[in-house]
Amino acid sequence: MAIQISLFNKKKKIRPDGLGKVTGALKYLTDLSFPGMLYGKILRSTEPHAEIQSISVDQAKQLPGVRAIVTYKDVPGLNGFGLIFPDQPVLCEDRVRYVGDAIAAVAADTIEIADAALQLIKVEYKKLPVIVDPEEALHPNAPRLHPDGNLLHRAYYSKGDVEEGFQSCSHIVEEIYELPRQMHAYMETEGGVIVPEVDGKLTVYVGTQHGFKDRYQLSRILNMNETDIRIVSSPMGGSFGGKDELNIQPYGALLALATNCPVKIHQTRRESVRAGLKRHPMKITMKTGVDDSGKILSHKVKILADTGAYATLGPAVLDFSVEHAPGPYVIPNIEIEGLSVFTNNGVAGEFRGFGGNQVTFALEGQIDRLAEKLKMDPLEFREKNLRQVDSPGPLGQKIAPTSGARDVLEAIKEKLHENTNNSHLSDQWKVTGTGVAISIHGGGLGVGRIDPAGGRLSFTKEGKIEAAFGFEECGQGLLAVIETLVMEEFKCKEDDIRIVVGDTDSVPISGSSTASRATSMVWNSIQRMKETFRDEILERASRVTDLPVNELTMGPNGIWLTDESLCISYVELAEKTLNKPLLKVETSFNFPVSPDAVVDGSHFLYAFSSVLARVEVDLLTGKVKVLDLEQAIAAGPVVSLLGYQGQIEGGGIMALGYSLMEEAKMENGAYVNDNFDTYLIPTIQDVPFVMNVEAIEKLQEGDIYGPRGVGEIGTIAVAPAIVKAIHDATGCWVNKLPVSREFLLEQMATRGEKRWV
Amino acid sequence: MGMKEHAEIMTPPKMEISLTINGTNVVLQVPPTKRLVTILREELHLTGTKISCEVGRCGACAVQMNNQLVNSCLVMAYQANDTSIVTIEGLAGEELDPIQRAFLEEGGFQCGYCTPGMVMAVNALLATNPSPSDEQIQEALSGNLCRCTGYGGIIRAVQKVITNNNQAI
Amino acid sequence: MIRQGTTSLIDTEVLIPTSLEQAWDLKEKFGETASFIAGGTLMQTHWAKGFNCPLYLISLDQVNEVKGWGKDLVNGQSYTRLGASITLDFCRQNKELFHPLLVEAARNIAAPAVRNKATIGGNIANGFGDMIPALLAMDAVITVFDGNLVHLQPFYDFIKNHSQSLIISVQVPDDQTKRFFYKKLCHRESFTPSIVTVAGTFHLNEKKELSAVRLAVSGSTTQPQRLYECERLLEGSAPTNDQLQKLFQTIEEEFTPTTDVFSTAIYKKSVAANWVVSEIARLAT
Numbered sequence A: 001m002a003i004q005i006s007l008f009n010k011k012k013k014i015r016p017d018g019l020g021k022v023t024g025a026l027k028y029l030t031d032l033s034f035p036g037m038l039y040g041k042i043l044r045s046t047e048p049h050a051e052i053q054s055i056s057v058d059q060a061k062q063l064p065g066v067r068a069i070v071t072y073k074d075v076p077g078l079n080g081f082g083l084i085f086p087d088q089p090v091l092c093e094d095r096v097r098y099v100g101d102a103i104a105a106v107a108a109d110t111i112e113i114a115d116a117a118l119q120l121i122k123v124e125y126k127k128l129p130v131i132v133d134p135e136e137a138l139h140p141n142a143p144r145l146h147p148d149g150n151l152l153h154r155a156y157y158s159k160g161d162v163e164e165g166f167q168s169c170s171h172i173v174e175e176i177y178e179l180p181r182q183m184h185a186y187m188e189t190e191g192g193v194i195v196p197e198v199d200g201k202l203t204v205y206v207g208t209q210h211g212f213k214d215r216y217q218l219s220r221i222l223n224m225n226e227t228d229i230r231i232v233s234s235p236m237g238g239s240f241g242g243k244d245e246l247n248i249q250p251y252g253a254l255l256a257l258a259t260n261c262p263v264k265i266h267q268t269r270r271e272s273v274r275a276g277l278k279r280h281p282m283k284i285t286m287k288t289g290v291d292d293s294g295k296i297l298s299h300k301v302k303i304l305a306d307t308g309a310y311a312t313l314g315p316a317v318l319d320f321s322v323e324h325a326p327g328p329y330v331i332p333n334i335e336i337e338g339l340s341v342f343t344n345n346g347v348a349g350e351f352r353g354f355g356g357n358q359v360t361f362a363l364e365g366q367i368d369r370l371a372e373k374l375k376m377d378p379l380e381f382r383e384k385n386l387r388q389v390d391s392p393g394p395l396g397q398k399i400a401p402t403s404g405a406r407d408v409l410e411a412i413k414e415k416l417h418e419n420t421n422n423s424h425l426s427d428q429w430k431v432t433g434t435g436v437a438i439s440i441h442g443g444g445l446g447v448g449r450i451d452p453a454g455g456r457l458s459f460t461k462e463g464k465i466e467a468a469f470g471f472e473e474c475g476q477g478l479l480a481v482i483e484t485l486v487m488e489e490f491k492c493k494e495d496d497i498r499i500v501v502g503d504t505d506s507v508p509i510s511g512s513s514t515a516s517r518a519t520s521m522v523w524n525s526i527q528r529m530k531e532t533f534r535d536e537i538l539e540r541a542s543r544v545t546d547l548p549v550n551e552l553t554m555g556p557n558g559i560w561l562t563d564e565s566l567c568i569s570y571v572e573l574a575e576k577t578l579n580k581p582l583l584k585v586e587t588s589f590n591f592p593v594s595p596d597a598v599v600d601g602s603h604f605l606y607a608f609s610s611v612l613a614r615v616e617v618d619l620l621t622g623k624v625k626v627l628d629l630e631q632a633i634a635a636g637p638v639v640s641l642l643g644y645q646g647q648i649e650g651g652g653i654m655a656l657g658y659s660l661m662e663e664a665k666m667e668n669g670a671y672v673n674d675n676f677d678t679y680l681i682p683t684i685q686d687v688p689f690v691m692n693v694e695a696i697e698k699l700q701e702g703d704i705y706g707p708r709g710v711g712e713i714g715t716i717a718v719a720p721a722i723v724k725a726i727h728d729a730t731g732c733w734v735n736k737l738p739v740s741r742e743f744l745l746e747q748m749a750t751r752g753e754k755r756w757v
Numbered sequence B: 001m002g003m004k005e006h007a008e009i010m011t012p013p014k015m016e017i018s019l020t021i022n023g024t025n026v027v028l029q030v031p032p033t034k035r036l037v038t039i040l041r042e043e044l045h046l047t048g049t050k051i052s053c054e055v056g057r058c059g060a061c062a063v064q065m066n067n068q069l070v071n072s073c074l075v076m077a078y079q080a081n082d083t084s085i086v087t088i089e090g091l092a093g094e095e096l097d098p099i100q101r102a103f104l105e106e107g108g109f110q111c112g113y114c115t116p117g118m119v120m121a122v123n124a125l126l127a128t129n130p131s132p133s134d135e136q137i138q139e140a141l142s143g144n145l146c147r148c149t150g151y152g153g154i155i156r157a158v159q160k161v162i163t164n165n166n167q168a169i
Numbered sequence C: 001m002i003r004q005g006t007t008s009l010i011d012t013e014v015l016i017p018t019s020l021e022q023a024w025d026l027k028e029k030f031g032e033t034a035s036f037i038a039g040g041t042l043m044q045t046h047w048a049k050g051f052n053c054p055l056y057l058i059s060l061d062q063v064n065e066v067k068g069w070g071k072d073l074v075n076g077q078s079y080t081r082l083g084a085s086i087t088l089d090f091c092r093q094n095k096e097l098f099h100p101l102l103v104e105a106a107r108n109i110a111a112p113a114v115r116n117k118a119t120i121g122g123n124i125a126n127g128f129g130d131m132i133p134a135l136l137a138m139d140a141v142i143t144v145f146d147g148n149l150v151h152l153q154p155f156y157d158f159i160k161n162h163s164q165s166l167i168i169s170v171q172v173p174d175d176q177t178k179r180f181f182y183k184k185l186c187h188r189e190s191f192t193p194s195i196v197t198v199a200g201t202f203h204l205n206e207k208k209e210l211s212a213v214r215l216a217v218s219g220s221t222t223q224p225q226r227l228y229e230c231e232r233l234l235e236g237s238a239p240t241n242d243q244l245q246k247l248f249q250t251i252e253e254e255f256t257p258t259t260d261v262f263s264t265a266i267y268k269k270s271v272a273a274n275w276v277v278s279e280i281a282r283l284a285t
């Protein structure tokens, strides 16, 4: 049993981009080459914090084969980028704030020459004190990393009176949770080719999660019209949020313009680790209290996020954490304060889960500890405090009614029953345990944010139903989603469809492929366009065939006479209507938001998950192995079966890594692990051989929003479930990820030793 | 500045190597330490072989050399001399290899970047062991990282190939 | 091109001698600027970390003396000889040829694609390889060439002296009667450097007394070590709970691992002690 579908069983469809992927024929953007192409390399700071006293490129320029070197002097437009505000210099002029800061970029005939040229660029630094701890950064005497100081963003929400609430509590748990800096570790590092076109325009073949946003940011930097820049952004070898922000594009573009040649940059893994975004390390203090009956009365949260040197999406991530701090529970008194703080560490930004992972780890940790204090079954305790169908959202806002929270809890309860019987112990030095956690996760960018969506359906001259969206295929299976939805709606075949994504010159505005929004917005767009499109195409068919329009229907290969016979193929219809204006339907709308939300970024549509983890803990080493990982997801109808399952399983394993092994450690502003030898992600040996995913497809009656995305939800509740399972096995509570074996071993040893023989 | 002028300064020692790649004989003048992955991707434009860690830690660049799985990022040109290499491009004939088909059907990939290496690793396993145990599957694929799938779809794909093979017998 | 840290190395030359003598002469000629290279798997990871890549690489691929395997008689005892260029995967896959302890050690190293190139010689020569504790525990002997002579020496002398000789082969006793264990701890289930590796062998008589005890420990940042004190402690006795507790303490005293950025020495000691004691308890009682 691999995936259970509650409502119907969908055929496993082969992805449209599958063939190219399994044969290796598909060209990723880093696989491209062009005639006369040069290779680019970026010189990054060796210092985590320093003044730049001088940059000398003279010697490097002398090196034969070097075609161009650019520094801050060569940035024609704004020397800055950032999805929210452009505080990160494209090329640093007088100061560096982390080891990923770029100082110069070189284009040369070969990578080797470019590498050699980097060695010849001389940068004189005057070291400045390095701030590695967000708490220190907030100290009034700390050096200021940015003109407005070191506090990037503060987010605050309160309701009721927490202190008063605590007065009435019979049990209070107060803990500090620490979450690590996780690396996206997409298998394809950042890269691509930037090509100057003969007409003076620029084509940027580099993966991103939002082509139009790249175009906008690049136009600012290059001082070019947006329409003179074309972003081709698919396919990509993974992103997970990490390629949403600009990475190598500005350097490739500057070099391409400087040399008038195509320039390829493909970062090595070490370059990628050093410059790339990471998940925000957070320190979360939570104080939560319950009364005797197990009602949560008061919940006080403080979140301190290390956002690194620049803003990127730091403020939005923090808002998300704050919003999700109450989780799916109804709590009368709440106070949440979040601070996102600049340091000289690596830049933290968008990462699958978007701040939900960290805060859910803390929250579910609190819930389990409270249940223990109450001597109450943790599921029963959750149930008692769980939101109802019509409960407001976590921050009191009106949200689309949903029974998701209860549904996932019920589902996991069943799984727990099934699971408890099969604990077979192979070894006297191993103990096993089971843990459960649940989560809520908002989709879309949230209220108060520009969050447009849209799409286009057209009937091409070649007789294809063309579906165009401004979303990107990062690997998640967007193409399969579009294909499935179009096929379902129009009953046509794969061959009848042409999908256009990932090219700003030919796609409509759909917004970003982030925040679990793409699937949901494709579905919504099609709902908005389908009638008009169908009416129009049948109308045309009717005119061409002289058959009454109400007897015609769309189907495989063409237009059918009420399901019985094909009366005209799409190709023929196109041929016969060549002289007519192109049939094109477009829609644009905004991602649905809560009508009364007061806190920026809070959501209207939510998905839910529950996770059951069973672990084995080795008493001799403290090693934890996850034996079972099961998830139940409530996110509306399943669009693409393999895609859904893959997102949840893949997300689950990414979170398993987060729980047990992943940490991009920094010492004094420098990365300790720079490649996959020490930055460890799960291998096939670290995962349960069989995982189960249950999709709860149910929506409330009258829900018009369709499928919610599942790109992130599978990563959220895994860590707390694993940690609870460890507790179940050993009696030790863990507050810090990744779980330290050393800590566990110590804890277990203090709990008395077994006899050796 | 022309290509010629710098040639003297940045020209490494070269050696002639001769190897078979996907059945075709290739003779190249390359620096002896040039990596096979670079030769494949840049000289021969066989970009199905991917590059990700460059130190043997991910398997994205895996190919078969004399019927054995190797990381092409760790093979230097002189080591590839007189060998026979099969890359992902050399796996399918007229029809898809059953492994490729199973990956398609079972969702053994998402972004697909690990897929060529993964498929080569499965191929290497099944060539010597047509019905491996779960542990053997895990060991054989332990050097191939996949960040997208969590390995679920990959495991199901491999199991499918094995079942199909067994049924065919 | 291969890289040393962030630099591409373009002028490295590869020399391919066809005999031991030639290989040695080349090494003499180029001295510090040259290195032997077998599979090159370890060297490339070192270069990637920024360690110096020598100007000349002396490949051992065409040196016949380091190839193959077979049976040798040493002091009247039968040994299996593994040529230095035997790959780890060959060792892993050929259970019928090699002692299970060796097979188990090989299984714990890297992953198949790396093992197909990685050699035993390279694993030993670098001083930190995971084959080393297994070979130490097996009382292996090693055949080396130092320019003049091919000679045999106890494996632990070779390791202790950080010998720079050319490794021709290692020989392991064909004794299948000893009990043995091998365990390696990584930061995930597999395919990572060792935090601690332990290996041990001993004879057990009918009275459950141990003899010929050999215990070895190592780690990717910890020098391989024989635990002589512990061996002496166990020699000739049948382990009781008290004695095993004593063994535990002795390991913690005798084993001197390093603290690195990912694990402390204390942790490594605890794991080594836990493992050795639990394995002895399991195999000897």
Ligand SMILES: Cc1cc2nc3c(=O)[nH]c(=O)nc-3n(C[C@H](O)[C@H](O)[C@H](O)COP(=O)(O)OP(=O)(O)OC[C@H]3O[C@@H](n4cnc5c(N)ncnc54)[C@H](O)[C@@H]3O)c2cc1C
Binding pocket: B055, B056, B057, C035, C036, C037, C038, C039, C040, C041, C042, C043, C044, C045, C060, C066, C084, C088, C108, C109, C110, C111, C114, C117, C118, C119, C120, C121, C122, C123, C124, C125, C126, C128, C129, C130, C131, C164, C165, C166, C167, C168, C191, C192, C193, C194
């Ligand atoms: C991804 C990856 C994972 C790895 N995992 C592990 C692991 O888990 N455990 C582990 O122990 N190792 C590991 N290694 C390191 C390495 O692969 C092994 O140690 C391997 O056995 C080295 O063999 P080689 O033939 O490749 O050595 P090379 O790299 O060729 O040489 C290593 C050293 O040995 C010297 N040398 C080689 N042959 C001889 C000889 N005959 N005489 C004298 N000196 C010689 C060389 O000069 C060099 O100094 C890993 C490497 C990689 C790339």
Ligand code: FES
Binding pocket: B050, B051, B052, B053, B054, B055, B056, B057, B058, B059, B060, B061, B062, B071, B072, B073, B074
């Ligand atoms: S690129 Fe070769 S193993 Fe990672």
Ligand code: FES
Binding pocket: A187, A237, A238, A475, B108, B109, B110, B111, B112, B113, B114, B115, B145, B146, B147, B148, B149
């Ligand atoms: S499919 Fe993306 S890494 Fe495996």
